[in-house]
Amino acid sequence: RGPRALETDLAGRHVVISAGGTREPLDPVRYLGNRSSGKQGYALARTALARGARVTLVSANTGLADPAGADVVRVGTAVQLREAVLKAASDADVVVMAAAVADFRPARYAEGKIKKKDGEEPAPVELVRNPDVLAELSAERPHPAQIVVGFAAETDDVLANGRAKLARKGCDLLVVNEVGDHKAFGSEENEAVVLGADGTETAVPYGPKEALAEQVWDLVAARLS
Ligand code: CTP
Ligand code: CA
Numbered sequence: 001r002g003p004r005a006l007e008t009d010l011a012g013r014h015v016v017i018s019a020g021g022t023r024e025p026l027d028p029v030r031y032l033g034n035r036s037s038g039k040q041g042y043a044l045a046r047t048a049l050a051r052g053a054r055v056t057l058v059s060a061n062t063g064l065a066d067p068a069g070a071d072v073v074r075v076g077t078a079v080q081l082r083e084a085v086l087k088a089a090s091d092a093d094v095v096v097m098a099a100a101v102a103d104f105r106p107a108r109y110a111e112g113k114i115k116k117k118d119g120e121e122p123a124p125v126e127l128v129r130n131p132d133v134l135a136e137l138s139a140e141r142p143h144p145a146q147i148v149v150g151f152a153a154e155t156d157d158v159l160a161n162g163r164a165k166l167a168r169k170g171c172d173l174l175v176v177n178e179v180g181d182h183k184a185f186g187s188e189e190n191e192a193v194v195l196g197a198d199g200t201e202t203a204v205p206y207g208p209k210e211a212l213a214e215q216v217w218d219l220v221a222a223r224l225s
Pocket of ligand 1: 102135
């Protein structure tokens with residue numbers, strides 16, 4: 001199968017992609033955030049559009065240009081992202097969770113800016129758990145044929161941690177990145193292994209985020225019935 005022949009293999013499909021990183025506000029001027037740029041999620045959106053899909057892109061704090069033809073929903077926090085993704089997923093064939101979702105959020109939001117006081121130590125920030133959107137999507141699919149894809153960034157024991165995470169989340173595919181000095185965050189390139197719930201393992205060599213996106217769609221298209 002040549003790549004040209006696959007150009008419209010997602011025609012008639014609705015795919016939902018989350019991208020970017022959530023921000024969890026602490027007070028009107030501060031938040032807990034992460035280093036996700038959103039570039040991998042946007043590359044997934046552009047390539048899915050090129051392959052004929054209808055795309056809903058749930059974008060968290062990216063500042064990237066809207067891919068032409070995508071339905072873009074902007075969100076800030078993990079709770080907002082969950083709401084937008086679950087809503088869009090109700091008629092989706094595929095959901096890809098490329099966003100970095102904060103695991104925790106501040107337990108309390110200060111309505112006024114938190115001020116320091118002379119001679120006083122800072123108060124600790126109490127955190128509470130955010131919902132796990134990927135686990136929820138995987139467990140409560142609106143129809144059994146829906147394909148759910150997760151992403152994971154790991155610093156050590158990449159494959160073992162990835163396999164355990166795939167099983168824990170219950171998704172069909174998990175794209176595992178090794179994060180290091182020049183990989184993944186903010187860069188234009190990525191290297192990954194895509195783990196399948198069916199035991200498959202697909203290594204994607206270091207290259208543009210578009211190439212990883214195309215590989216993900218190849219694996220998804222092969223699983224769409
Ligand atoms: N994810 C999610 N909701 C969360 C946290 C993560 O949907 N509250 C999704 C991410 O979008 C990603 C996948 O789960 O697709 C894996 O994220 P990761 O942070 O690697 O997994 P965690 O279960 O949070 O594990 P860890 O403790 O390693 O952070
Ligand atoms: Ca996490």
